[in-house]
Amino acid sequence: MNRPPPRPASPSPTFSPLYRQIKDLILASLEAGEWGPGDAIPSESELAQRFGVSQGTVRKAIDEMAADNLLVRRQGKGTFVATHNDPRSFFRFLRLAANDGDLPPSRSVPLECWRARAGADVARTLGLEPGASIIILRRVLYFGDKPVVFDELYLPAELFPDFSMDVLNANDESLYSLFEGRYGVRMIRADERLRAVSADRVSAAALSVAEGSPLLLVERVAFTYGDKPVEWRRGFYSTENHHYHNELG
Amino acid sequence: MNRPPPRPASPSPTFSPLYRQIKDLILASLEAGEWGPGDAIPSESELAQRFGVSQGTVRKAIDEMAADNLLVRRQGKGTFVATHNDPRSFFRFLRLAANDGDLPPSRSVPLECWRARAGADVARTLGLEPGASIIILRRVLYFGDKPVVFDELYLPAELFPDFSMDVLNANDESLYSLFEGRYGVRMIRADERLRAVSADRVSAAALSVAEGSPLLLVERVAFTYGDKPVEWRRGFYSTENHHYHNELG
DNA sequence: CAGTGGTCTAGACCACCTC
DNA sequence: AGGTGGTCTAGACCACTGA
DSSP states (O other): OOOSSOSOOSOSTTOOOHHHHHHHHHHHHHHTTSSOTTOEEOOHHHHHHHHTSOHHHHHHHHHHHHHTTSEEEETTTEEEEOOTTOGGGGGGSOOEEETTSOOOOEEEEEEEEEEEEOOHHHHHHHTOOTTOEEEEEEEEEEETTEEEEEEEEEEEGGGSTTOSHHHHHHOOSOHHHHHHHHHOOOOOEEEEEEEEEEOOHHHHHHHTOOTTOEEEEEEEEEEEGGGEEEEEEEEEEOOSSEEEEEEEO | OOOSSOSOOSOSTTOOOHHHHHHHHHHHHHHTTSSOTTOEEOOHHHHHHHHTSOHHHHHHHHHHHHHTTSEEEETTTEEEEOOTTOGGGGGGSOOEEETTSOOOOEEEEEEEEEEEEOOHHHHHHHTOOTTOEEEEEEEEEEETTEEEEEEEEEEEGGGSTTOSHHHHHHOOSOHHHHHHHHHOOOOOEEEEEEEEEEOOHHHHHHHTOOTTOEEEEEEEEEEEGGGEEEEEEEEEEOOSSEEEEEEEO
């Protein structure tokens, strides 16, 4: 590599270190689908050669992307595109634990699914035009034979063309796995807002609790690449035998 | 530095990279109080010389500790021991936000504070002998003139010798600031468990809500160096105008 | 065995802060 | 000007994987 002159070329206001530019390039390849979820990406030395930088610089870019849960490093094997298929990553987006520490296997049961027009609030949250076509899904998550979470989801219909009860019933993978595999929509991060509310008739029935019981309401906006919001979700958690677990670092 | 033989000496089962050993050494100095909260630690090159390793290795150790929020790097100035005095870090342990996004200044009002003997549950949670002396504190956190959080805290009395209402009233810094400054107990991380409950008479009165209203119950165990539990806390959050905010990465 | 990521070093230079 | 952390490089060697 020829050393002088150095890369950035702009001294201060728009300065971005080389490794971050490399990160953006890898990110663009990810977004473009050059490597699919679960695939290995090229080795560090190969990427270094491709981008004309040292291996250490590629390494630092990948370090950040691994910290962001976009890539997974496996010593001796390679670096892989993160995927929601991995059962270990199931609880990354479901911060639920049993009070006695023993969580039986979960089962997701879809209740209804239909298309509608986005109201003002959904449109604002998902960055759509008011009146855009959306999908609404209701489902219940069981642990063992106990209903624990009653979810209502809002999705931009454009991104999930053939989404339906039939598709859901034909796939028992996690929802984010399905989104990623069938529609190429990968959830990267999410914001959640938690409140305590009283169970209304619908959620009380879905969770087999008395109307008026306290429920934990978890509102989530999930984002894909480029911080684009692609899911809005309201989950009612029955917290008699379970709780929402969070670690403050 | 003499290169061969390399440091670790043990091939596989207890292998720990050099930078992690350096991290442990710096951690020990932190724990021993060699540098207090807010102080600058020695420069990277100085530490490299002290430990007989390269600057890059010290750098990687400090990188991890900065990621753990134990140290704060400031380009051009140095690396500093993290502190709870920093008002920006106040919300690191209080994931609270207003529904309309506008949070007025907060005010913590202590209600009562007394000493007691640890019951089985407190003893287990804090790693104490049953019957050990503990401190119990009740307080209310206001935002503007609205009571939002009613807290009950359990502390090992041994670590907070002269803790009392008087001490609280004489200091208007945050609780963790006080713990760190006055007692040398630095909170590093915490586990929280969230549930929805109905307001009992005590918490309803403290938060000016109707008895039976849904409240968000946040149970926290906070840890200091060495993952030693030093605080157990039950907070009742009124979530009519506020919510608990969490980011899933 | 070859290939991958993981560690460690040494040295150069840049960006930022303070005096 | 001199110190700090921040970036980038080049090369060596280690640890792990799988053929």
